[in-house]
Amino acid sequence: MTKGKTLTMNGAGQAVGSDYAMALLLKFRTVLALVLVIAIFAALAPNFLTVANALIMLKHIAIVAILAIGMSFVILTGGIDLSVGSIAGLAGMVAGALIINGLPLTALGVVVYPSVPAVVGLVLLVGVGIGLFNGLLINRFQVAPFIATLGTLYMARGAAMLMSNGETFPNLIGNPALGNEGFSRIGAGLLLGIPAPVWLLAVIAAGAAFVAGSTTFGRRVYAVGGSERAALLSGVRVDRVKYAVYAISGAMAALVGVLIASDLVAAHPASGESFELNGIAAVVLGGASLTGGRGTIVGTLIGACVIGVLGDGMVMVGISEFWQMVIKGGVIVTAVVLDRLQERLG
Amino acid sequence: MKRLREMGLMALALVALAGCGHDAKQARLMVIITPSLDNPFFGQEAAGAEAKARELGYQTLKFSHGDDAFKQSELIDTAIARNASAIILDNAGAQSSVAAVQKARNSGIPVFLIDREIAARGIATAQIVSNNYQGAMLGAQAFAQAMGEKGPYVELVGKESDTNAAIRSKGFHEVLDQYPDLRMTARQSANWSQSEAFTKVQSILQAHPEIKGVIAGNDTMAMGAIAALQGAGRGDVAVVGFDGSNDVRDAISGGKAAATVLQPAWRQAQYAVELADKYLREGKTGQAEKLIMDCLLITRANAARLSNFALK
Numbered sequence: 001m002t003k004g005k006t007l008t009m010n011g012a013g014q015a016v017g018s019d020y021a022m023a024l025l026l027k028f029r030t031v032l033a034l035v036l037v038i039a040i041f042a043a044l045a046p047n048f049l050t051v052a053n054a055l056i057m058l059k060h061i062a063i064v065a066i067l068a069i070g071m072s073f074v075i076l077t078g079g080i081d082l083s084v085g086s087i088a089g090l091a092g093m094v095a096g097a098l099i100i101n102g103l104p105l106t107a108l109g110v111v112v113y114p115s116v117p118a119v120v121g122l123v124l125l126v127g128v129g130i131g132l133f134n135g136l137l138i139n140r141f142q143v144a145p146f147i148a149t150l151g152t153l154y155m156a157r158g159a160a161m162l163m164s165n166g167e168t169f170p171n172l173i174g175n176p177a178l179g180n181e182g183f184s185r186i187g188a189g190l191l192l193g194i195p196a197p198v199w200l201l202a203v204i205a206a207g208a209a210f211v212a213g214s215t216t217f218g219r220r221v222y223a224v225g226g227s228e229r230a231a232l233l234s235g236v237r238v239d240r241v242k243y244a245v246y247a248i249s250g251a252m253a254a255l256v257g258v259l260i261a262s263d264l265v266a267a268h269p270a271s272g273e274s275f276e277l278n279g280i281a282a283v284v285l286g287g288a289s290l291t292g293g294r295g296t297i298v299g300t301l302i303g304a305c306v307i308g309v310l311g312d313g314m315v316m317v318g319i320s321e322f323w324q325m326v327i328k329g330g331v332i333v334t335a336v337v338l339d340r341l342q343e344r345l346g
Numbered sequence: 347m348k349r350l351r352e353m354g355l356m357a358l359a360l361v362a363l364a365g366c367g368h369d370a371k372q373a374r375l376m377v378i379i380t381p382s383l384d385n386p387f388f389g390q391e392a393a394g395a396e397a398k399a400r401e402l403g404y405q406t407l408k409f410s411h412g413d414d415a416f417k418q419s420e421l422i423d424t425a426i427a428r429n430a431s432a433i434i435l436d437n438a439g440a441q442s443s444v445a446a447v448q449k450a451r452n453s454g455i456p457v458f459l460i461d462r463e464i465a466a467r468g469i470a471t472a473q474i475v476s477n478n479y480q481g482a483m484l485g486a487q488a489f490a491q492a493m494g495e496k497g498p499y500v501e502l503v504g505k506e507s508d509t510n511a512a513i514r515s516k517g518f519h520e521v522l523d524q525y526p527d528l529r530m531t532a533r534q535s536a537n538w539s540q541s542e543a544f545t546k547v548q549s550i551l552q553a554h555p556e557i558k559g560v561i562a563g564n565d566t567m568a569m570g571a572i573a574a575l576q577g578a579g580r581g582d583v584a585v586v587g588f589d590g591s592n593d594v595r596d597a598i599s600g601g602k603a604a605a606t607v608l609q610p611a612w613r614q615a616q617y618a619v620e621l622a623d624k625y626l627r628e629g630k631t632g633q634a635e636k637l638i639m640d641c642l643l644i645t646r647a648n649a650a651r652l653s654n655f656a657l658k
Contacts, residue, residue: 046553053552060545166384168540170593188577264544264573266593270384271541315546316553321506321535 029338030285030302033331037306041313048316055195061308062201063256065301067275068282069208070252072300073245075283076212078225078292079138079145081246084253084279086156087130088272091123091257093160096169096267098122099180113178120186124254130156131250135243153276160269169267187262197259204252209297221245225292282307285335306331373405376622377425378615379418380436382410385538385566387589387611388436390655391461394615395434402623404431413505415442422446426453432622433457434615440465440509456625458618461611462510467635471625474618474637476609478510481641482517485586485607488643489522489561492584492604496527497558499584500550502543502571503535504563511535514563514588522561531557536567543570551578559584565591565606572602590644590655598649608642611655 042049067084074081098119102111114122130152137148174181189196212218220241223231232238256275261267285303288295310331314324376399380388388410396406407428411418418438425433426449433450435457437443444466447457456471463473493499501518504511522528531554536543547560547570560575560583562568568587575583581602587594590608597603621631644652651658 047555048553050552053549056548056552060548161384166382166389167386168384168593170596260541263577264540264570266540266569266573268384268540270382270539312545312549315534315549318532318534321537 030287030299030306030335033285033335034302034306034309037309037313037331041309041317045313045316048313053312053316055193055198057308057312058198058201059195060312061305062195062197063259064275064278064282064307065201065304066197066204066252066259067256067279068286068300068304069204069297070249071276071279072208072283072286072288072295072297073212073221074145074249075280075288075290076221076225076292076295077242077245078228078290079242079245080149080280080290081131081134081249081253082146082149082276083130083134083152083156084249084256085272085275085277086153086160087127087250087253088257088260088275089269090130090156090160090163091127091254092261092267092271093163093169093257093269094126095119095123095183095258095261096172097163099172099174099183100169102178113175113180115180116174116182116186119180119183120255120258123258124251127250127252127254127257128247129250131247132243134246134250135239138246139239139242157269157273164269166269168269169261170265172261172265172267183262184265185262187259187264197263200255200259205297205301212297217241217244222293225294227293278307281332285332287339306335373403374431374626375407375428376404376432376434376619377407377409377421377428377430378434379409379411379421379425381413381438383408386591386593387565387609387655391436391611391615394612394655395460395619398616398619399434402619404619404623411438413438413508415439415446418443419446419449422450426450426455430455431626434618434622435459436461437464439507444469456622458622460614460618461609462508463636470635472618472621472631472633472637473635474614474621474639476611476614477638477640478513478609479517479520481588481607481609482514483521484641484643485588485605486518486521486561488605488645489518489559489584489586490525490528492586493528493559495525498529498531498554498556499559499561500547500554500557500571501530501533502546502560502562502567503533504567505537506535508538511538511563518561536562536570538564538566540566540570540573543567544574547571547574548578551575551580557583559586561586563588565589565594568603568606569593569597572597576602590642590652590657592653595644595649595652598644598646601646605643605645608644608652608655608657610639610642610657613656614639 047053071081098114102113104111134149134152137143138145172183174183186196191199220236223236224238224241228238257272260271282303283300285306286299310328378392378395380392382388383392392408396408399406409421411421415438433455437459443464447464447469450457451469459470459473461475463475503515532550534546536546560571562571565587568585572585585603587606590606594603594606625631642657
């Protein structure tokens, strides 16, 4: 078991991505935690085990999980991205501004109102841009990821506040005359009875698991995290890999910002505060190592489920806010301690 | 993490201060400190104080302490260092703000409290607070009527470290607990936050689909609840907020909320500046330290007259 685990999780071996069932088994502890959490709340909370509630929970999980999947790539390279919560906040505000105020093209003296898909595209570009800026600080200027992304955390949050002077962009329903309606469908829409964010999560998770497990790029991500020097010496363009992972993380964060703003039909500049910590917690719960090179997307997904189910379950049971914090912290610490114990024993 | 973030913000504020430092000696300075600038209530409060102070010929500086008593203390240090004439403060906690207000007083700077009181008399020059208890009872009365005086309901409480969260909750229950057929099935803190209220009400709706009403300790949480209820197609659930924001006003006009309670934030902030000006000129305010302003109920009947926390 331990041998298989090293093989799978180091990512250097051929087992990566080829056997999700195996990976699931290896994530036994987190799965167990998830099963346990679900069992406890099924017993305590009325209507917990219903399809409607499962869909609501999946929707909430999608917010954590999409962020955490982006974060996974960064953490696999041995980095960290603290700016994601602020990027989400800024992304929502950019979307809000584009829908309400449009895009002023001062050179031409006109204001363009982009359609909703264009809004989403522009917002994702903002996320990618901030991610590349993080990459620039880390690659070119050798700033430690913790500090570089801490800097962008402040800058992005400040920028979000500046966009509206701290106020909310309300009523993001668009205007049929401007052809920009339908923003609320991204977060609140349904396809075959399943909320749109859940579909998005499914597509992103499958894509990310494939990229991390079965592509050259994925191997390089693991290689950089395993040993940056070894990766460099064997010809991996480490800087490119780093640009790419921070760009992915930025894009995922921006998408989360869009989902939140769309769900609330309003963009608030303080949205996404401390989301980075939920994201990191999900990744670590999923069995990844903060020093890089070890972890899987499936693990992260399960980690995000634990955090999401725990959060919603405690609200449904009616546990007080203060206990919710204590319990959440306890679950994270316990899961990681178990993970380390098992590693030492193995 | 939060501390780090705030230290960064502080550093930025100091840089900004250094930048505009020289010409400050001419006009007298009023420092306005509120909990946040991204909540419309506090934003309008700060804007109201600033407008009045400028009108009376003062320079102004606006800060927010994010409900962190330590940061508030640092901001008061900044105000002292800048030799402010007066501080207008919406404080970060009844007990934890006493020392900071005392510090300003010891440096000869009068402090005028708005919105929230502190747990000591004779330190602040004035404490101008809304009657949150009376306001909460007004809101609860309207809520009971909107629910037809019966049925299960949810209470969303504000940040539990904030005195007003507890006072409003007590005011709600003072009224609601007298109706034997009104039953609270869930009570959660959503920390004054719209997105937190949104996800929590979604979950509560799953556990207790029978609910007929949501009473919220402020308007941003009420807006989060409305978004969750609308998303679930539950237009039948009565929602009552607290603050009198433009968002909830529009929800009331659109039939999505039953009522909210207006705290006259704009007027309160302006009055504090007027008193500060009088005190600086005459050496006294001519009023008792504690001034309590009553809240007003906003329903469909008067919603149209409400704008930026003032009733026209």
